[in-house]
Amino acid sequence: MAKLDASVQELLQGKNFAFVSTVSADGSPHVTPTWVDTDGDYVLISTGLGTVKQKNAKRDPRVTIAITEQANPYNLVIIRGQVVEQISGSSATDLLDKLTKRYMGMDRFPDRQLASTQVTLKIKPVRVYTRKM
Amino acid sequence: MAKLDASVQELLQGKNFAFVSTVSADGSPHVTPTWVDTDGDYVLISTGLGTVKQKNAKRDPRVTIAITEQANPYNLVIIRGQVVEQISGSSATDLLDKLTKRYMGMDRFPDRQLASTQVTLKIKPVRVYTRKM
DSSP: OOOOOHHHHHHHTSSOEEEEEEEOTTSOEEEEEEOEEEOSSSEEEEEETTOHHHHHHHHOOEEEEEEEETTEEEEEEEEEEEEEEEEOSHHHHHHHHHHHHHHHOOSSOSOHHHHHTEEEEEEEEEEEEEEOO | OOOOOHHHHHHHTSSOEEEEEEEOTTSOEEEEEEOEEEOSSSEEEEEETTOHHHHHHHHOOEEEEEEEETTEEEEEEEEEEEEEEEEOSHHHHHHHHHHHHHHHOOSSOSOHHHHHTEEEEEEEEEEEEEEOO
């Protein structure tokens, strides 16, 4: 398990987007931008049940994530990791609400039906690459 | 071959970053941000010879690219495509110089040795997804 340095944690806890890549069933690559968080050790992605990345990560847990700082796109972190757990239930809803607050400035995610079926992808970092310009 | 609408072309010709995902030899996903351009029909990526994405695209030409507008990260285009040609030589150097001008405001790429070994990935769009918020 790779360590997330303070500067990496800062990027993951800022209003920045993580571009999450997974591999689809036909072996082709998939990538999509998402909100992101960290508990200090793991990378946390909030996604809907049934999205391509959720299903891909179920079949093959290997993911690679590229995050750049919104204010400086040359401040880059790339994390190769493994989805060790897919968490549903109230803690997944809580994460979505926390991220809605951070990214949208709203107290909670407006669609409570959708919020109740949210899934947290808990990602163990295996390799971390950083580049700052 | 999918068509690139005017709004998609605008995104590809702006000062925006393309997050290019490919699949590595071990079957794991790879993603990295790059400068990007289009000739109106194809997506053009400038990369170095021997980079992970260049080698991955040689082995498996399927790529997926996510591009968001720098000023509005919720303006998103995702393009699934196929690298139909890897172009080296003076036209690849010219593309790098053009992108250096657009992204860095410099007349040409400063490292001429590196510029001379640049490769253009010419990507045929197969499917284009857009979301604007």
